[in-house]
Amino acid sequence: xxxxxxxxxxxxxxxxxxxxxxxxxxxxxxxxxxxxxxxxxxxxxxxxxxxxxxxxxxxxxxxxxxxxxxxxxxxxxxxxxxxxxxxxxxxxxxxxxxxxxxxxxxxxxxxxxxxxxxxxxxxxxxxxxxxxxxxxxxxxxxxxxxxxxxxxxxxxxxxxxxxxxxxxxxxxxxxxxxxxxxxxxxxxxxxxxxxxxxxxxxxxxxxxxxxxxxxxxxxxxxxxxxxxxxxxxxxxxxxxxxxxxxxxxxxxxxxxxxxxxxxxxxxxxxxxxxxxxxxxxxxxxxxxxxxxxxxxxxxxxxxxxxxxxxxxxxxxxxxxxxxxxxxxxxxxxxxxxx
Amino acid sequence: xxxxxxxxxxxxxxxxxxxxxxxxxxxxxxxxxxxxxxxxxxxxxxxxxxxxxxxxxxxxxxxxxxxxxxxxxxxxxxxxxxxxxxxxxxxxxxxxxxxxxxxxxxxxxxxxxxxxxxxxxxxxxxxxxxxxxxxxxxxxxxxxxxxxxxxxxxxxxxxxxxxxxxxxxxxxxxxxxxxxxxxxxxxxxxxxxxxxxxxxxxxxxxxxxxxxxxxxxxxxxxxxxxxxxxxxxxxxxxxxxxxxxxxxxxxxxxxxxxxxxxxxxxxxxxxxxxxxxxxxxxxxxxxxxxxxxxxxxxxxxxxxxxxxxxxxxxxxxxxxxxxxxxxxxxxxxxxxxx
DNA sequence: TTCGCCCGTCGAAGCGCTTCGACGGGCGCG
DNA sequence: CGCGCCCGTCGAAGCGCTTCGACGGGCGAA
Numbered sequence: 001x002x003x004x005x006x007x008x009x010x011x012x013x014x015x016x017x018x019x020x021x022x023x024x025x026x027x028x029x030x031x032x033x034x035x036x037x038x039x040x041x042x043x044x045x046x047x048x049x050x051x052x053x054x055x056x057x058x059x060x061x062x063x064x065x066x067x068x069x070x071x072x073x074x075x076x077x078x079x080x081x082x083x084x085x086x087x088x089x090x091x092x093x094x095x096x097x098x099x100x101x102x103x104x105x106x107x108x109x110x111x112x113x114x115x116x117x118x119x120x121x122x123x124x125x126x127x128x129x130x131x132x133x134x135x136x137x138x139x140x141x142x143x144x145x146x147x148x149x150x151x152x153x154x155x156x157x158x159x160x161x162x163x164x165x166x167x168x169x170x171x172x173x174x175x176x177x178x179x180x181x182x183x184x185x186x187x188x189x190x191x192x193x194x195x196x197x198x199x200x201x202x203x204x205x206x207x208x209x210x211x212x213x214x215x216x217x218x219x220x221x222x223x224x225x226x227x228x229x230x231x232x233x234x235x236x237x238x239x240x241x242x243x244x245x246x247x248x249x250x251x252x253x254x255x256x257x258x259x260x261x262x263x264x265x266x267x268x269x270x271x272x273x274x275x276x277x278x279x280x281x282x283x284x285x286x287x288x289x290x291x292x293x294x295x296x297x298x299x300x301x302x303x304x305x306x307x308x309x310x311x312x313x314x315x316x317x318x319x320x321x322x323x324x325x326x327x328x329x330x331x332x333x334x335x336x337x338x
Numbered sequence: 339x340x341x342x343x344x345x346x347x348x349x350x351x352x353x354x355x356x357x358x359x360x361x362x363x364x365x366x367x368x369x370x371x372x373x374x375x376x377x378x379x380x381x382x383x384x385x386x387x388x389x390x391x392x393x394x395x396x397x398x399x400x401x402x403x404x405x406x407x408x409x410x411x412x413x414x415x416x417x418x419x420x421x422x423x424x425x426x427x428x429x430x431x432x433x434x435x436x437x438x439x440x441x442x443x444x445x446x447x448x449x450x451x452x453x454x455x456x457x458x459x460x461x462x463x464x465x466x467x468x469x470x471x472x473x474x475x476x477x478x479x480x481x482x483x484x485x486x487x488x489x490x491x492x493x494x495x496x497x498x499x500x501x502x503x504x505x506x507x508x509x510x511x512x513x514x515x516x517x518x519x520x521x522x523x524x525x526x527x528x529x530x531x532x533x534x535x536x537x538x539x540x541x542x543x544x545x546x547x548x549x550x551x552x553x554x555x556x557x558x559x560x561x562x563x564x565x566x567x568x569x570x571x572x573x574x575x576x577x578x579x580x581x582x583x584x585x586x587x588x589x590x591x592x593x594x595x596x597x598x599x600x601x602x603x604x605x606x607x608x609x610x611x612x613x614x615x616x617x618x619x620x621x622x623x624x625x626x627x628x629x630x631x632x633x634x635x636x637x638x639x640x641x642x643x644x645x646x647x648x649x650x651x652x653x654x655x656x657x658x659x660x661x662x663x664x665x666x667x668x669x670x671x672x673x674x675x676x
Numbered sequence: 677t678t679c680g681c682c683c684g685t686c687g688a689a690g691c692g693c694t695t696c697g698a699c700g701g702g703c704g705c706g
Numbered sequence: 707c708g709c710g711c712c713c714g715t716c717g718a719a720g721c722g723c724t725t726c727g728a729c730g731g732g733c734g735a736a
Contacts, residue, residue, distance in 0.1 A: 016723095054386065055691055056723075341691095366714070
């Protein structure tokens with residue numbers, strides 16, 4: 001193993017100079033820096049991560065706690081994870097993967113052992129998430145993906161799901177639909193009171209009431225059979241239904257199939273709006289008008305906020321809500337006047 | 339921060355004794371160990387990961403390189419990742435997430451900086467995977483999930499996909515089917531010559547030839563539209579078709595739909611066998627007879643092998659192939675004699 | 677011309693842990 | 707009864723890096 005003293009000797013400088021040339025924390029003459037860099041390349045020097053962490057009390061590693069509970073759409077979660085890793089690398093950091101299994105203990109462990117410099121936590125509950133007191137107490141900076149009811153003392157990023165719910169309704173209302181329904185995430189997601197799911201419901205309901213629409217809300221398991229049942233129930237209970245908002249990635253296709261089987265064509269008889277990743281919306285049998293879940297932006301945003309906290313650079317807002325963006329596709333049309 | 343010297347003082351022993359009590363690398367009297375443990379708990383001591391890594395040249399972190407290329411089924415990949423993390427924790431190790439984006443450089447970086455003790459690499463190509471020479475050259479132990487054509491000097495685990503392909507064919511043959519087809523992964527997976535996809539084809543073809551069946555192989559994009567096209571093509575080219583093997587998680591549902599739309603009922607007119615995770619096979623509209631992709635076993639196996647290499651315990655075989663297990667479900671029946 | 681200051685560099689002191697050699701005391705064996 | 711051995715413990719020396727204080731030399735200002 002080649003170490004910093006080897007580089008120093010080879011370049012004819014002291015180890016501290018090599019360190020400063022690398023970190024830029026003190027001025028180094030252009031010529032010296034060049035010599036040091038050449039030596040580093042020639043010798044293939046790579047600073048030892050552990051030694052660095054010990055001396056600087058910075059590990060350059062971030063922890064990412066990913067949710068793997070029932071009801072979470074895996075590809076969406078994975079999208080966040082990937083964008084977090086990518087963003088972290090841009091800041092010369094690595095990402096440690098924590099699963100839900102360890103729960104709070106895992107967070108505490110990596111924090112207490114100084115394994116990581118900061119935490120990113122996904123899938124936050126709206127109320128009484130047991131991890132939040134811990135995060136507030138820890139002296140390690142952290143960022144949540146998802147916004148709890150009380151974000152005091154925390155830093156959160158997410159799509160503005162409430163506004164997303166409203167936007168879907170507004171769009172349907174603008175197209176003349178008067179009777180609408182929200183088909184949501186699996187029931188367990190609501191039981192856990194997961195923040196994002198709750199907020200969509202709030203937005204949906206608020207906008208529907210504001211516009212004087214007749215509306216209903218239906219959680220739905222992530223299975224084709226459940227989708228079919230919901231579709232049948234909807235037709236029975238709201239025969240005048242012409243607009244649907246879907247917030248459940250897994251059942252978009254089966255749901256559309258079910259409606260068509262029941263004699264409702266999308267969009268001719270039923271306009272459909274979804275909250276889901278763009279790539280999903282585009283590749284469905286009927287491309288769906290949707291509000292994008294911008295995993296890349298959210299993941300990158302979380303990392304950027306975390307780095308800002310780590311560097312003490314500027315102020316970090318408690319909550320950062322990304323504005324929803326609706327893309328019109330083939331699944332929505334103006335209501336046929338009856 | 340409470341450190342080992344604090345614990346030592348509190349327990350009335352030397353720091354080295356605390357260390358040995360923790361690691362068990364030297365005998366410590368029952369009574370001393372107890373005192374040390376009490377002090378650790380009372381003070382809430384947590385060893386500093388960086389210091390530990392520096393002194394012991396062991397970081398207790400594993401790197402996991404996950405594939406995110408086109409054609410890889412995300413939930414399956416995620417299943418592996420989760421099982422790797424879980425298994426690693428059982429061995430008191432953590433997992434660093436590496437994405438494909440960094441490619442070989444990422445592997446080299448975490449190895450050279452001693453950030454990790456070992457590497458787990460997913461989605462190996464059958465031929466000329468550029469990472470393999472690197473892995474062979476690195477002095478860090480590594481395990482592949484997936485088996486390349488030439489595994490010399492490597493350690494690999496995977497489902498025996500060749501046998502899985504054969505097993506599916508054997509089952510169909512045993513049920514009397516004489517004309518069969520394999521509907522496989524997206525074309526890009528074959529272009530990359532991904533190991534597991536190739537092997538299924540080999541097994542499928544070999545078994546079909548052995549049994550004297552008429553057979554064909556069809557890569558298929560992971561979209562419903564592509565599934566439909568393949569179904570139509572199949573009926574056109576092999577009108578006598580009664581058995582299908584599907585090795586493409588994403589299109590199972592659309593494929594079944596497509597066949598039914600074309601007048602072929604599963605299993606009445608068409609027996610269908612898949613290679614996919616059990617939970618998927620069970621929750622399909624028609625529960626599908628399948629060979630399980632055992633992500634938990636594979637992930638755990640990879641970690642166990644890696645730990646064995648790390649500890650120098652016993653010999654590690656070059657390739658470990660998990661035998662396929664076929665579960666009979668509703669999608670297969672004996673061929674109606676015509 | 678001289679003083680003071682700053683730029684660029686060096687040396688040394690750790691960061692918190694592991695590990696190696698050493699050592700004292702108890703016990704079994706001759 | 708005494709020698710040697712082993713068990714349990716200690717002290718000290720690093721692991722490879724960062725960082726702090728110090729210092730020399732050059733330059734601008736007085």
